Amino acid sequence: MxxxxxxxxxxxxxxxxxxxxxxxxxxxxxxxxxxxxxxxxxxxxxxxxxxxxxxxxxxxxxxxxxxxxxxxxxxxxxxxxxxxxxxxxxxxxxxxxxxxxxxxxxxxxxxxxxxxxxxxxxxxxxxxxxxxxxxxxxxxxxxxxxxxxxxxxxxxxxxxxxxxxxxxxxxxxxxxxxRNFLIAYNINLISTKEQAHKIALNVREKGRGPTQRGRLKNVQAIGWYLDEHNLAQVSANLTDLGVTKIYQLYEEVCKDAKELNLPVVGSQIVGLVPLKAVLEVAQFYIDQEKLFVLDEMSKVKLAISRLGLDSLGKFEPSKKIIEYAVADENRDFPLGTLSVQSFVKSVASRTPTPGGGSVSALVASLGAALCTMAGQLSYGKKQWESVEETMRKSIPSVHESMMDLIPLIDLDATAFNTYMDALKMPKETDDQKAKRNEKMLQGILQAIEVPMQVMSKSNQAWSSAKEIAQSGNKACLSDLQVGARCLEIGVWGALQNVVINLPKITDESLKNKIEAECMAKMKTAEDACKEILEILLNRKA
Missing domain, CATH: 3.30.990.10 (Formiminotransferase, N-terminal subdomain)
Structure with missing residues (x-):
């Protein structure tokens, strides 16, 4: 890329x-x-x-x-x-x-x-x-x-x-x-410029000076008036999204506005915003209001709604969220965005990647997807009202595993290519040999790390998959059987990708540690799959 x-x-x-x-x-x-x-x-x-x-x-x-x-x-x-x-x-x-x-x-x-x-x-x-x-x-x-x-x-x-x-x-x-990403974020008030600025002084880090600091770290803010919209704004820059989130600033401004009997009428993001920042807004309101929202775009819509981001003009995610806006500029995960037919053909091509590692990640993600589907078909339906709370808790977990596994389809191929590139480095002198060996080790460790992530992300789905298998829609029992097997084979396939690369590691203690960790992950998958299949078999009887 x-x-x-x-x-x-x-x-x-x-x-x-x-x-x-x-x-x-x-x-x-x-x-x-x-x-x-x-x-x-x-x-x-x-x-x-x-x-x-x-x-x-x-x-x-x-x-x-x-x-x-x-x-x-x-x-x-x-x-x-x-x-x-x-x-x-x-x-x-x-x-x-x-x-x-x-x-x-x-x-x-x-x-x-x-x-x-x-x-x-x-x-x-x-x-x-x-x-x-x-x-x-x-x-x-x-x-x-x-x-x-x-x-x-x-x-x-x-x-x-x-x-x-x-x-x-x-x-x-x-x-x-x-600089790092800075969010230029303005909150609309039906107020005077002075009232907006008073709130800005309360929330911004600098506050009113050294002896009267504001409440939010890494926030710069002033108040101003927009004649063309007939309203005031608390205009802020959030300079570190790891410290202060968009929703925190919005909620603090709303709190001060309420104390002053001033209405908040939406907000505005100037320029572009990282997807993570928008999803954090959605998750805050999902948790606060005990909502069940799974799909990424639905979460984006929720954030737009709760912050009133359409108040001064349409907020178009494809243009305002940076990951979406640059999606056509060399996609982040090209394999993950191929059609099924194209992906299968790329696996069959005369190239070492995508290979077994990418396929293992894909199969595992499909297993988590089938568990997610079974959960979704058990939620919000009258005949399954008794398990609705269970589904609300279980579905997000298997969905998260599915989403986490998708990028690993590409990362596995990238990791192997790093090792292959190292093999092509010159090896005429001792210095060149040392650099080549170091790069090869880095490539091998990366090639091992990715399938280990596939194993971990797959295993995270088992607990919720078991809950869905125990009480979910009976029409989905066969789908859950396939899903469980896909998760298990994804872990098994990832294990094989680790095993084949272990001999290239000369540090025996490191090699033994990795092997033991992977075998433990494999046993977790085998035991969980067996348990789920028995549950499903008993429910079919």
Whole structure:
């Protein structure tokens, strides 16, 4: 799969369609760039563009967009609600696939240098690309905004990282950074700007200052008013989704709004959002309201509904969720997305992959799928009302095993290819031999780890499969028999893929440890399958 970097430049123009479209076109026309989203804010007078590509492509795309903005945007006449200090106000790079934060830092430095030398403008580095702690936070760099920039550029402590320290009135300055996913998330209120800002001060980490911190970590927020929608917003950035979730911010704002007797009327995600963040929202409300929602897209719809993400415009998952938006840009799991016929033919082809490991993962996932189907056909039906609670608890577990096993179909093939690539490395010198042996060991350990995951993920389904077998729809007994056997054969097939690779490991203690662990997993599968088949046989009698 190709390397993928996301670039999210924010331009200080949200009211002139011709300018907004010209910048968008410059990105679309850049080779290797895929424009995913254009989020226009009229009151903020700001447009956020989101596009992806390989590292060199996104740098070129960002530069092409900046060149257009340099000709068409004049900061000396700009007015808007959003804090800003430049025509291309901020330009972050974010790792998406097969890339790291270091790759993004490299992109930020290359782009910052090109921007400064091409347009002769001041450029600051922020986030992970910052060269000092004072410049890591964007609000610090942008403090004083455009009106204070002439004075700031003369301050020795705030000389630009790249480019001129002279004030360019039409452009201002640009902050270029590298960061993890940041969610720009706004919550709508029927209130004044001041009331929204009061809530923002309560929830944001900085609060009202050092002595009066806010309640939520890694949240930046202000309050503003949108004239075109006749409502206010708590406008926030969630800078670490591992610390503060979208639903936590939404619930905290709702709590403060209720205390002030202010209605919350939906919310808005600016740019794109990771699927995981949306599913976390859904899971929160599923748990809170004791809902039964299994399908991924149903969970996405639930999150959209509970947060009111359609309130200011249609929230289209295919365009707003990054994994869906880039799905046609080299699919994450190509084998898992093939038709049955194509997959079977690919197994039969004259190539070592996909082979027994991928087929084992597929068979195991089908076993979990059959158990899921049997559970679904036992839920929500009048004649099976007595087992509804059991099904609500059991179905998600077998469904989760099914979903976890699907990507392993591809990972098994990828792991084997890593070992095959190592075999092709040069071995003329002692140094080359050492590097080759090290790479071969890494490949073998990876080739062993994936089938061990297949065994573990398959075994996670047994407990719930047993519950479904004991009390589920009798019309599905044969399906459950096949399902149990598929899970067992998936584990057995994965075991064979481990066994065939074990001799390549020279560390005897490691080899024995892996073998013992795998044999224990196999026994778990054999015992569980036997028990379920006996249960089903007795129910048939």
């Amino acid at each position: 190709s390397k993928l970097i996301e670039c999210v430049p924010n331009f200080s123009e949200g009211r002139k369609p011709d300018v907004i479209e010209a910048i968008a076109k410059s990105i679309k026309d850049s080779d290797g760039c895929h424009l995913l989203d254009v989020d226009v804010g009229e009151s903020t007078n700001r447009t956020v563009y989101t596009f992806v590509g390989n590292p060199s492509s996104v740098i070129k795309g960002a530069l092409n967009a900046a060149k257009v903005a340099f000709k068409l945007i004049d900061m000396s006449t700009h007015k808007g609600e959003h804090p800003r200090f430049g025509a291309m106000d901020v330009c972050p790079f974010i790792a998406v696939r097969d890339t790291t934060i270091d790759d993004c830092i490299e992109c930020a430095n290359q782009f910052a240098n090109l921007l400064a030398t091409t347009l002769d403008v001041p450029v600051y580095l922020y986030g992970a690309a910052a060269r000092s702690d004072e410049r890591k936070l964007l609000p610090n760099i942008r403090s004083g905004e455009y009106k204070n920039l002439p004075k700031k550029l003369k301050d020795p402590l705030w000389l630009p990282d790249y480019g001129t320290s002279e004030f360019v009135s039409s452009w201002g300055a640009t902050a270029v950074g590298a």
